[in-house]
Amino acid sequence: MKPAKTTEGFTFHRTASIxxxxxxxxxxxxxxxxxxSGASDLLAMVDDALLSAVLDDTPIQSNTAKMAHYALESARAVxxxxxxxxxxxxxxxSGIRHQRHRTSTPEA
Incomplete structure (x- = not known):
């Protein structure tokens, strides 16, 4: 069996302008x-941001929430x-392929 590789076509960061x-x-x-490994790095970045909010007992700011959303969307695409x-x-x-859930959240 040859080593697994990524496939093309998994996209993220929706935009209506392009x-x-x-x-x-x-x-x-x-x-x-x-x-x-790249997906793990993205998830670690989100984990750090969330843990910081928990430990500091502060609400997550909009820019941090947006970063977390994009990082999770990117990791999921990977x-x-x-x-x-x-x-x-x-x-x-069986000839039946598993369908993964895909989100398509428009940009706010």
Whole structure:
């Protein structure tokens, strides 16, 4: 079995002002271990921001909430691309592919 890689087409950061309607996309053919490491870094950034708000007992400011949203959206796109790459390499038994939940939140 060859090493899993990301697939193309997992986009994030919706915007109504450009075509196509997503500003960023996960690059294809990135080694899964590298992509997952990047997703872990994004999640750590969100974790740090949330933990800081909890420990300081302060509400999360708008800019921090926006950063957390974009980081989570980016990490999720990476995870979906890795999962899709792994599913393409896995032998099929049923012919039915798992549908992952996708959000499409318009920009505020």
């Amino acid at each position: 075509t196509p309607d997503h500003l960023f996309a996960v690059a294809s053919d990135v080694a899964a271990v590298d992509a997952l 995870l979906d691309a890795v999962i899709d790459g792994m599913e393409r390499e896995r032998p099929r038994r």
